[in-house]
Every structure is written in structure tokens, then in C-alpha cells.
Amino acid sequence: MPLLNKPRSHTVVPGSPLARLRIALTAFFALDGFVFAGWVVRIPAIKERTGASAGALGLALLGVSAGAVVTMLLTGRLCRRFGNHPVTVVCGVLLSLSVALPPLTRSAAALGAVLLVFGAAYGGINVQFALIA
Structure with a gap:
């Protein structure tokens, strides 16, 4: 039987460094999801503020993925x-600053640039914590 298919069973002792690390990582990824959700719910208002068409908004939103990748x-x-x-x-720091910037943009191009920075910071911080896990 190959080792890759062998089920793992790890017992984590409460209060151990591994247990604290798991709690910290779980809290980080939960907060990370809330940060992302916090800006996503503002997309309709940002679309209206920038006056972007559906196509222009779609290209601007691509900045998040491009920056992250x-x-x-x-x-x-x-x-x-x-x-x-x-x-x-x-x-x-970049993530904290860039999450506040999309509502301040006045054009789809500026929104795309801000979202490129947001995606870059978001992707970088997620890689950092995934490496720890």
C-alpha cells in the first residue's frame, strides 16, 4: 500500500505549540476571508461611483487575480x-491600505490598478501563511 494513501491521525495536545499554531492559522484565514468579503460587498457601489460598464468593471476585477497570481x-x-x-x-501593510482604496477610485482604470495591488498583497500574505501551515 503506497504511503500517499495512508490515512493520517495526529493527536494535538491542547495548549501545545502545534495547537496554538492551528488556532492562530484558523483565525488568520477566517479574518482573511472577512477582509475579502468586506470589499466584495461594496462592488455595486464602487461600480456606480466609477461609472464603469460591466465589461470595464470585469477587467478591473481581473486585477485582483492577476496581482495574486x-x-x-x-x-x-x-x-x-x-x-x-x-x-x-x-x-x-499593502493589504491593509489597498482594501480601503477601491471606494475612493473614480475610474475603472484606477480601480483596476488599486485591485492589482490588493490582489498582490492578498496573494502574498496567503502564501506566507500557507507556508506556515
Whole structure:
């Protein structure tokens, strides 16, 4: 029987470092989901504010995915070069700033640029915490 198909059973002792790490990671990914959901619910209002057509809004929203994919590909190299902590801090600061910017944009092009930064920060911070897990 190959080892890949063998079921794993890990017992985590409450209060152990592994248990605390699991709790912290679960809390992070829950908060991460709330951050993303918090900006997504504002899309209709942002669409109206920018006056973007459905096509222009779709292209602007593509910025999130494009930024995330590019950053996810580069995060490992950035961590090897600068270390995990600085990369995590930069991604966290960028994410915090960029999540507040979409409602302030006045055009679809500006929205796309802001969402590119948001996606890059979002992808980078998710890679950081996925590496820990």
C-alpha cells in the first residue's frame, strides 16, 4: 500500500505549540476571508461611483487575480532573498491600505490598478501563511 494513501491521525495536545499554531492559522484565514468579503460587498457601489460598464468593471476585477497570481509565483523567491518576516509585514501593510482604496477610485482604470495591488498583497500574505501551515 503506497504511503500517499495512508490515512493520517495526529493527536494535538491542547495548549501545545502545534495547537496554538492551528488556532492562530484558523483565525488568520477566517479574518482573511472577512477582509475579502468586506470589499466584495461594496462592488455595486464602487461600480456606480466609477461609472464603469460591466465589461470595464470585469477587467478591473481581473486585477485582483492577476496581482495574486504574480505575487504567488514570486513570494518564495522574495522570502529567500529578504526573509519571511519583512515579506509578511509588507504584504500585510499593502493589504491593509489597498482594501480601503477601491471606494475612493473614480475610474475603472484606477480601480483596476488599486485591485492589482490588493490582489498582490492578498496573494502574498496567503502564501506566507500557507507556508506556515
